[in-house]
Amino acid sequence: MPDTPCALEVNQLVITRDNRPLHYQLHIHAGEIVAIQGRSGVGKSTLLSAIAGFVTPQQGEILWQGQLLLALPANQRPVAMLFQDHNLFEHLSVKTNLQLGFDGPAPMQALAEGCAALQVSELLHKTPAQLSGGQRQRVAIIRTLLRPEPLILLDEPFAELDPATRQQAVNWVGNTARATGKTLLLVTHQQDDVTQLADRALMLG
Amino acid sequence: MANYPSLVKRFAPLFGLALGASAQAADLTVYTYDSFISEWGPGPKLEKAFEQQCQCDLQFIGVEDGVSILNRLRIEGKNNKADVILGIDDALMEETRKTGLIAPHQQPLDALKAELNWQDGQFMPVDYGYFAFIYDSRKISQPVGSLKALVTSDASVLYQDPRTSTPGQGLMMWMKAVYGDQSNQAWQQLASHTVTVTKGWWEAYSMFLKGSADYVLSYTTSPAYHQVVESSHHYKAAPFSEGHIAQIELAAVTTTSDSPELARRFVGFLSSDQAQQIIPVTNWMLPVRDGVELPAAFDNLVQPQRIGFSASEMAQQRKSWLREWRNAATQ
Amino acid sequence: MSTNPINIDNTSTLANAQLAGRFAARHTPNSWSGLAALVAISLLTLSAFYGLINFSGQGADWQLLSEPYYQSILLFSIKQALLSTLLSLLLAWPVARALYYGRQPFASSFLNLCLLSFVMPTLVLITGLVALLGRDGLLTPLLGNDWNLYGLNGILIAHTCLNMPFAIRVLLQALQHIPDSSWVLAAQLKLTPWQRLRIVELPALKAAFLQLSGFIFVLCFNSFAVVLALGGGPRATTLEVAIYQALKYDFNIPEALTLAWSQLLIAGLLFALIGRAGGSRWLSVDTLRRQFTPKPGPLMRWLHHGLYGLCALALLLPMLALLDGLHQSDLSRFEPIALLQPTLTSLLLAGLAAGLAISLAWLILHPIRMARLQQWRSLPLLDWLATHALVAPAMVISVGLYILLLPRIDLDRYGMLMVLLLNAALVIPYAISQLRPRLLQYDAQYHALSQQLKLTRAQQRATLWPFIRPAFLSCFALMLLLALGDVAIIAIFGNDHWTTLPWLIYGYAGSYRIAEASLASLMLLLICALTVSLFERHRHRD
Incomplete structure (x- = not known):
């Protein structure tokens, strides 16, 4: 999408991990879906964490729509992120968990549709501890995509899903992101995700 | 640091309401030890008897024990509230005298038991x-x-x-x-x-x-x-x-008392026949004067x-x- | 999610805006009020020392350090504390294992009993122990002719009775935090029982052992009532007791200060060290599932049952022994109504003190959570200040404040306010130590998520509350119970208009009324027991 403006710019970013500097340089267009790939330990999750505001870089800048993101604390950035784990409050019901993270009342209609599409509607009154890993992941994906943030970061979102569910989830994420015009970065090890979901892939390391 | 107490002072009435401590200024304030004024101790009976005599308001303030009375006097110095201190014993008498807060009691000593051999003009025996x-x-x-x-x-x-x-x-x-x-x-x-x-x-x-x-x-x-x-x-x-x-328990009048005359009267009252009948059977000590009527059990003591x-x-x-x-x- | 330490020194190249952003995140209004609360409780301690130093016009008497008397009490303080700690932990561990690995009858009542034993007013425990093991005690004939309760024996027994039950609860909790997956893995790898102990159980208990030993050591090192009552004389004296003795008759403030500084230094240093070492807690996601805990063999099962039964008996006996005092003399002249006002006063005071303590602790924990999240280097200092009241000599704090305030405020009128304030201040460390691990666990698990979801302050509270509620309630109950048992503070600041139940017991006791004292002790124990069971039931409601 060469004609759309550059929404996310990561310029000469340096993050020190385990006494080793990691360098990042990337430009993402608005509405683009980009898969981030690379060996384990190359710093994929670290990049997402830095964009979301949980890791402080040593040098460089991150810009969203021309605004310096590093100046903002995590809870003021335009970001919805899916962590590898700890996405749900264990002591709250699935339903309560789903309704968190919305500015004002949660979009019940959209949430219900998401739950139906990803087959978790029956689980709303359970607690996360009663769910399987794949079920937890789907619940968290639904919330992350539907939150009113323009930039979505997904860290290995489909890792625990079986092939059939995985297909459903990939389709739903793709459709939802494009329908709502979100910019989406996902870390993945699966070539399928890249071909089925992403506009392009970035190789780190 | 300096502001801390004054702050407390300002807010204290608020809490005073909540905790409702009733310490209105009495005509006569007496420092003594806690067990002396417990409901089964001599305090309440003595208070009643003396208040009838003097038509005044007597208030006891209890501290943990005899030596705490002295310690409190030392800490408060001239700011103390006591007109009378009651319950210091003869072993602490000299150190209490050294505070310079003890006035002469001006009471006759002739009614006291001879075995006490009491000569002090500032401290008056109450029981022993x-x-x-x-x-x-x-x-x-x-x-x-x-x-x-x-x-x-x-x-x-x-x-x-x-x-x-x-x-x-x-x-x-x-x-x-x-x-x-x-x-x-x-x-x-x-x-x-x-x-x-x-x-x-x-x-x-x-x-x-x-x-x-x-x-x-x-x-x-x-x-x-x-x-x-x-x-x-x-x-x-x-x-x-x-x-x-x-061990001789003593009473004394403070130099800082606002009503020294009433204070001296109370010290005199403590060694009177009336008070001496109350103290032995409530504080379980001996009367300081002869001829006090007591239960027979006191006759058999060593x-x-x-x-x-x-x-x-x-x-x-x-x-x-x-x-x-x-x-x-x-x- | 990654929260590895970030090197703060290298931020010089960052844009100023970025620093501003960090700064805004560091100092929320909550963390400021927390720091203010921290300063306030530290000031309380400082002003107590100031009161003493200012009154005597001189500092500590360092010559005391070379006296054999000083060295002997210092050595004894350390020795009895070490032995008490060792004994409490060594006895608590197998009982905690018995509870974890097997189903024991009345386990939840037993855990309530443990809590009760820990907070039981020492006055009540001592009476019970003397009735059991004193010279004419119920169990004494079984112990042989040479038995003497007073001295190191009595101190160790009492300290163990107080602290072992607490250790059982903490160790059990640590065991329960072992994730099911660890046991699955252990089973998968066919680990032997010894390997399971070494690889799964001990790492889970390490932090708890460290923190418990620091905690129990400090409690015993600073022990007062137990040592005074069961020490059997000047041979068994702790620093805290020596401070009391120095202040009581001689009003020897320099000597008291020397002893107090020594105590603060040793206990404080140890506490700080343990705090550092025990900082890394085994944090894990709570799971309700416990399907894979290894089942012990039949022999082990019997051993567990036996140990558990013995322990329950040992905890119950001193309480039951109180009943023995009741029929020793008649209660005909006793009017039960006499207990009513002191009971209500005790409950009111303890309730207010507990509320105040837990609120202050909550505030103080804010900057500590921030410090933990953002890797401030001041974290150990904040932690130490928050819990310093545990190591500071209680005697010095109350006497120092008494000396400071008596000439300045009408303590006969407002003394109860000080009783409230000091009771709250002295139990804050317990509140901190109860709430801190849960809150830090919450932050470790959910801080990033909460930030990510941009939860409002109200939403943050709403998500935190169901998580912290059980810990919060049991913490409140603990504060309540600790404050209920106080006699030391009310002895100094109380007045005769406000008699509390423990103070009444002393009053009865001081005038030969043993039956009444026993009855009032039982009443106090009953209230404590009811409080424990009420809060525990409420806690497990859902």
């Missing part, structure tokens, strides 16, 4: 007692007859720490009076059959009542309590041939010979005696 070792006559038929016999015996003994209780100080004087320079060895010998040294009188006495020891240090009047209140006659005080140490040291000797020596005891007893 002799320290004695109490035993259970159901268990011990042949009690020891002297302090030396007790020390050399193997009978189990409970006494109180001289650093924290007046009976403990009494025993310290007793040992010193009987053993003089040899008291160090005597302490060590006593330690070999001491069950425990307690913080206060009560701890030792309750342990004794539970059967923890053969002898406990208390007062010659303790058996009277068991006879009058519990009608039990088996607790007895062992008379010691060397004589016994007395009548010891009084030995010991003057208040000024006591004040001079106490620290070194304490140190000696401390080192002998820790070995």
Whole structure:
């Protein structure tokens, strides 16, 4: 999408991990879906964490729509992120968990549709501890995509899903992101995700 | 730092409402120890009797014990609220006098018992007692007859720490009076059959009542309590041939009193026949004047010979005696 | 999610805006009020020392350090504390294992009993122990002729009775935090029982052992009532007791200060060290599932049952022994109504103190959570200040404040306010130590998520509350119970208009009324027991 403006710019970013500097340089267009790939330990999750505001870089800048993101604390950035784990409050019901993270009342209609599409509607009154890993992941994906943030970061979102569910989830994420015009970065090890979901892939390391 | 108390002062009335402490200024304020004014102590009865006489409002402020009265005076200095202090004993008399807060009581001393041999113009005796070792006559038929016999015996003994209780100080004087320079060895010998040294009188006495020891240090009047209140006659005080140490509880008027005349009147009242009838059966000590009508139990008490040291000797020596005891007893 | 330490020194190249952003995140209004609360409780301690030093006009008497008397009490303080700690932990561990690995009858009542034993007013415990093991005690005939409760024996027994039950609860909790997956893995790898102990159980208990030993050591090192009552004389004296003795008759403030500084230094240093070492707690996601805990063999099962039964008996006996005091003399002159006002006063005071303490602790924990999240280097200092009241000599704090305030405020009128304030201040460390691990666990698990979800302050509270509620309730109950048992503070600041139940017991006791004292003790124990069971039931409601 060469004609759309550059929404996310990561310029000469340096993050020190385990006494080793990691360098990042990337430009993402608005509405683009980009898969981030690379060996384990190359710093994929670290990049997402830095964009979301949980890791402080040593040098460089991150810009969203021309605004310096590093100046903002995590809870003021335009970001919805899916962590590898700890996405749900264990002591709250699935339903309560789903309704968190919305500015004002949660979009019940959209949430219900998401739950139906990803087959978790029956689980709303359970607690996360009663769910399987794949079920937890789907619940968290639904919330992350539907939150009113323009930039979505997904860290290995489909890792625990079986092939059939995985297909459903990939389709739903793709459709939802494009329908709502979100910019989406996902870390993945699966070539399928890249071909089925992403506009392009970035190789780190 | 300086602002802290004034802040508290400003907010204190708020909490005062919540906690409702009722400390309105009384005509006469008396510092005494807590048990003196407990509902079964002499305080309430004395208050009622004196208020009827004087048509005034008397207020007791209780602190933990006798020495706490002195400590409070030391801390407050001239800002103290007391018109009268009541319950300091003769061993603390000189140190209390040194605060410079004690005024002459201007009371006649001729009605006091001759055995007290009282001459002091600032402190007035209120009651007194002799320290004695109490035993259970159901268990011990042949009690020891002297302090030396007790020390050399193997009978189990409970006494109180001289650093924290007046009976403990009494025993310290007793040992010193009987053993003089040899008291160090005597302490060590006593330690070999001491069950425990307690913080206060009560701890030792309750342990004794539970059967923890053969002898406990208390007062010659303790058996009277068991006879009058519990009608039990088996607790007895062992008379010691060397004589016994007395403890005299005192009252005094402060120099800072707003109503010194009323204060002096109260001090006089305390040694009156009326008050002296109340105090022995509530504070379980002896009356300071002759001819007071008391329950028969008081007639059967041990009548010891009084030995010991003057208040000024006591004040001079106490620290070194304490140190000696401390080192002998820790070995 | 990654929260590895970030090197703060290298931020010089960052844009200023970024620093501003960090700064805004560091100092929320909550963390400021927390720091203010921290300063306030530290000031309380400082002003107590100031009060003493200012009154005597001189500092500590350092010559005391060379006296054999000082050295002997210092050594004894350390020795009895070490032995008490060792004994409590060694006895608690097998009982905690018995509870974890097997089903024990009345386990939840037993855990309530453990809590009760820990907070039971020492006065009540001592009475019970003397009735059991004193010279004419119920069990004494079984112990042989040489038995003497007073001295090191009595101190160790009492300290173990107080602290072992607490250790059982903490160790059990640590065991329960072992994730099911660890046991699955252990089973998968066919680990032997010894390997399971070494690889799964001990690492889970390590932090708890460290923190418990620090905690119990400090409690015993600073022990007062137990040592005074059961020590059996000047041979068994702790620093805290020596401070009391120095202040009581001689009013020897320099000597008291020397002792107090020594105590603060040793206990404080140790506490700080343990805090550092025990900082890394085994944090894990709570799971309700416990399907894979290894089942012990039949022999072990019997051993567990036996140990558990013995322990329950040992905890119950001193309480039951109180009943023995009741029929020793008649209660005919006793009017039960006499207990009513002191009971209500005790509950009111303890309730207010507990509320105040837990609120202050909550505030104080804010900057500590921030410090933990953002890796401030001041974290150990904040932690130490928050819990310093545990190591500071209580005697010095109350006497120092008394000396400071008596000439300045009408303490006969407002003394109860000080009783409230000091009771709250002295139990804050317990509140901190109860709430801190849960809150830090919450932050470790959910801080990033909460930030990510941009939860409002109200939403943050709403998500935190169901998580912290059980810990919060049991913490409140603990504060309540600790404050209920106080006699030391009310003895100094109380007045006769406001008699509390423990103070009444002393009052009865001080005037030969043993039956009444026993009855009031039982009443106090009953209230404590009811409080424990009420809060525990409420806690497990869902």
